[in-house]
Amino acid sequence: MVNPYAVPKLVEVLENTEQEPMVRHEAGEALGAIGCVDAVPVLEKYKDDSVIEVAETCQLALERIKWLQSEDKESEKLSENPYSSTDPAPPSTNMDINNLKIQLLDENSALFNRYRAMFSLRNIGTTEAVQALAQGLKCSSALFRHEIAYVLGQMQHKACVQELKENLCDEKENPMVRHECAEALGAIATEECTKILEQYLQDKERVVKESCVVALDMSEYEQSKEFQYADSLTKLNS
Structure with a gap:
């Protein structure tokens, strides 16, 4: 829905450390999807959360908001998303399956960049791309x-x-x-x-x-x- 109206409630869910990690993850991801800069302070607060899945979600959300605010975003030639979903990261500008696979599986690379490779492979959609993704x-x-x-x-x-x-x-x-x-x-x-x-x-x-x-x-x-x-x-x- 990508509606800023939901931001206060999503912040409340993310800040509730008694809540299920999966639910907190979804709240953090939704804040990144909405892309509202007002969510940056709370995402910064939980980017090092003791629950690693929540921490990584907040890190990704911050990177997505940063990308949305970047001046060179409009110049990137990105592949089309055939599923009309709002993803945690944009696709990579790279469309070579072998290079994308290397990026995807590189545990030393930034998670945001690996996600970008992931969504590029999804958008390519071939059997080879599926097999590369499955290794992840x-x-x-x-x-x-x-x-x-x-x-x-x-x-x-x-x-x-x-x-x-x-x-x-x-x-x-x-x-x-x-x-x-x-x-x-x-x-x-x-x-x-x-x-x-x-x-x-x-x-x-x-x-x-x-x-x-x-x-x-x-x-x-x-x-x-x-x-x-x-x-x-x-x-x-x-």
Whole structure:
């Protein structure tokens, strides 16, 4: 929605250290998406939060606001986002898959730059780009892995099912990552994805269990005749 009206409530959620880290993360990300400079002080306050996922989210949000305010933003030739989402970082100006993959997986590079590579690969959208992105599911940052899973869910490409499955099945994996992997599998919506999700309907992590329920509903809708009909009409009118 990108509405500044929400900023005070989002700040309140971010500042509530008793709140679930995933919720605080979403609040911080939303502040970055809105891009309001009024949010900078609170993002600065929590950029070194004890919860690393919250800290990294605030760092990314600050970088995005800084980029939005930069004078050379307009001169960058960026690839088009086919999903109309407001992303935590703009795509990179680079469109070479090999170079983007190197940037994506470089753990010594700034997280904001790695995110830019991520969204460039998503926008490219080829099988090769999907496979490059899927390798990011083994990177050290849980926040990064969660965003990779989200992006793969947007793309709905079968080439990453095995990697998403591995992270969902790993009970030692961060619940936020497992949640996004479940939703991505629901969006891909193959028979194999359905079988994987059904195995975790009673997972001990509530967020994972509920995500699998939602993902199976998504999968059923994606495979429904009603969706196929609506999707066909969209393609005909595009």
